Structure formats: C-alpha cells, structure tokens
Amino acid sequence: MDISILPPELIRIVISAVIIIAFVFLNAMVLGYAERKLAGYIMRRPGPMEVGPQGILQLMIDGVKLIGKQLIVPKESGHALFRIAPLLAFIPVGLAFVVIPFSDKLQARDLDVGLVFMLAIMSVNVVAVLVAGWSSNNKYSLFGAIRSVAQNVAYEIPMLLSLLSVVLMANTLSLKGIVLAQHPVWYVVCQPLAFIIYFVAGLAETNRAPFDLPEAESELTAGFHTEYSGMSFSLFILAEYTNMFFVCSIAVVLFLGGWSGIPLPFYAYSGGIWFLLKVYALLFVMIWVRWTYPRVRFDQLLNFCWKYLIPFSLVNLMLTAILVKLWPVVF
C-alpha cells in the first residue's frame, strides 16, 4: 500500500505511539532491573545474577514469563470492571508523553497548559486503582484501594501547591516555557522547600515506599493487585514505573532546568541526554529511599500530609506570591 496518500500527521501519530509504548516497556525493564540490583547492594547481596552477565537479562525473561501466564479471573469478581482496570491504569500513561519536553526540539506538543495536562493524566490512575480494588471482591484489595485513594487525594494538594509556586515564578504553565524561564538559575535554588515537598508528595502519589501502604506486602499480601496475574498484573507495574518516570520528569522540568546542561560531545543529542540523566538520577533516589526507610503507619502518613506538608506549601506559595509581586525583576 502506498502510504503517501495518508495524512502525514496520522503517520506521525502511529509512529510516536509505537515509540512511546516501546519506551514504556524499556523504562520498566531498566527500572525493574535497577530496583532489584540496588535493593541487592543495599542489603549486601548481589541481586539477580543468573540470566546474562550480572543478571542483566533477568527482566526480559520475567517479561516472557508474565506474557505466558494464565489470566486468572476470580469467580466472584465484577468481571468487566476487573478486566478494564489494568487498561485504565495503562492507557493514560502513554498520553502524558505528549507534553514532556525531552529536549529543545524533542517534544510532541507544547500545550500552553502542559503541566495541568500531565497532572490530569496522572489523576486518572486513582480511578484505576479504585476499580481494581473494588472489582476484585477481596478485602485485601479493597483495603489497598481505599488506602491508595485516601493517600492520593491528600497528597495531591501539597503537590499542586508546590508546583503552583514555581508556576508563579515562571509565569506560564507550558513545560517548555518553564524550562526556558529558569535559564540562569534553576528553580531548585530559589524554591528548595517546594522541591522537597513535591518530591515527598510524588513518592506518595506513586505509592512508593515509605508510603507504599496500598500494597504493603506484610499486611495486605499485595494490596489492590492481589488478584491480578500475568499481563494484567504487569500492566499495573508498567503503569507504576511510568508514573515514577513522570513524577521525576516533572521535577526535572520544573526544578532542575529540564534539558539544559553543559553541551556534551554529541551536540545535537546533548539536551535529551541531560534530561534523561537527571530523570534517572531522581529515580535512583526514589529506589534508594524505598530500600532505606521503613514503611510509615497510616495515621502518620495522613498527619504528615495535613499537618506539615500542606501548611508549609501554603506558606511557601504565599511568600513566593509576595516576593514575585515586590521584586518582579529579580524573580
């Protein structure tokens, strides 16, 4: 078939969808391997060693295993919703890639509300978790889902407030505009508190330790995805790893100067390389935190959010607003 009769935009969409899905899987593989290897080193054991040199092919084998596994649907579950939930978690994940500015030119669409777009996409994840937990018809799943939703709804507030103070300084919601606005000084320097609050809230948003109560394996077996097996389980894991990537890329775009950095030897690609380097450095911190801190209790989790993070982010936002108004030249 002659594809030249098709509109070029359509071909671009198809190709970028393929690239995005490939990237989602690749990212999950890299992160999964990094997580297991780092967990190993932190616990003073070698981690996966058997498949390939240093166990580097372990995740590929795991993927094949998960694809080959049977999808078990519990008899008493809500069938349709039970099957839809993993898709609901996975599909929005691809959408957020539309606005991520990987580098100066490597961005699909520079929406003027890019930041809101990413946050909206990430908020759909809560619905997926709730549907999964409810339709499994299992008390562990339901408890996991309730915890996850309570935690996500609470931590979304400090997250948005801390991002808002950056938006006030940059004067735009477009991700590209925010990167360009922090040309001489990265916002992590002027907004250290907002950065810390955002990162903590981001850990909670992605259900990562020490806030991994929704899937606390010692009390809830596996939380909301207890009943899922095979690929429907791995869709949840893929969504989780991709959401981690999003949280870190928002942090990089808003606080760490996006793609900017010292030009590298491959000049044309140096922006993208810097961006990915920064994102994976933050992801490394996320994994590091997970294997270092014990899980918090649920009341501690909510108290920490409502009594510390939200007041601090509100104060930070007000201070930023006042300073931006008083010295518009400096900020």
Next chain:
Amino acid sequence: MFAYKCIAEALFVFFIAVTFTGGYFAVRAKYIMHAVMGLAVSLLGIAGLYFHLGSPFLAMMQVLIYVGAVCIIIAFGIMVGPKPQADEEKRVLGKRNALLAGAACLLGFGLLTVTVVQATWVPATVKTGDMTVRFLGESLLNQFCLSFELISVILLTAIIGALIIANIGKEEAES
C-alpha cells in the same frame, strides 16, 4: 486537509458516543459502583468534547476535578455509607415515581431543546484559539468575578456542612 476534517468529525461523533454510553451505564447499571464508573466515562467524553471545541484547559480541569476527584468522592461515599436496603428501593421504584421521573426528564430535555433551537448563535468571526490560561484568568477575575466568588461561597458551605456532619457522627460515637 480533507482527511483531518474527517478525523476531527469522527472524533466528535466518538466523544458524543462515549458520553451517551457512559450516561446509559450510569442510569441502567445493576450495581451502584458500575453507575459511578459510567458517570466517569460520560464525564471523560465531555472532556473530549471540550478538547474538540478548542479549550484544552477546560478539558484538563474536567478530567482532574470530575474524573479524578468527584467520582472518587462518590465512590467513597458509597463504600462508607450504609448498604441500600431492598425494600427501601422498592418504595422508590413505584409506578408513579417512574412516571414523575420520566416527565421531569422530558421537561428538562424540552426546555434545553427550545433554548438551543431558539437562541441566535453568533459564529466566532475568527477562531483565534484564545482560550489561553491568561485569557481565562483575566475573564474570571474581571468579567465573571461575581460567579467566581459565588463558587467559592459554595465550597465554603460544603466544607462547613462536612464539618457539621463529621461532628454529629463524633457525638453519636461518644454517647
């Protein structure tokens, strides 16, 4: 260009179909949880319509607030609230009530249709794509300042109501 137009029209029809399907499931669902999910799908379809009409900000807010928050709150209400009793439902599902509900729906639909048909729609002379955040903010704080403030009053009322309800529950638990 023709192909793009076709795709846009197809998406428009698709979003309407999504909205209607979600609404149908929300009304006809056997379990109330399915109804909430139907509502979420319907609201997603409406967000798609906003996007189609060139207001991505509104679409994003629709997803962020309605799908990500309101539906979740409704689901929570269902899970935390008392279990619906079968005989109570029978009382609600009488023939007279069905007739009344149908009449109310038809009346609302008729009112909307009359307004839509009778209104003189001024077509935008130039589609500037001016629905930027700056434009929205300025019009919210200048032209629509009153409605903006009224919405915050509604939110305040909701917060006070929630506090009162929570306090009543606390007193009952203590006594």
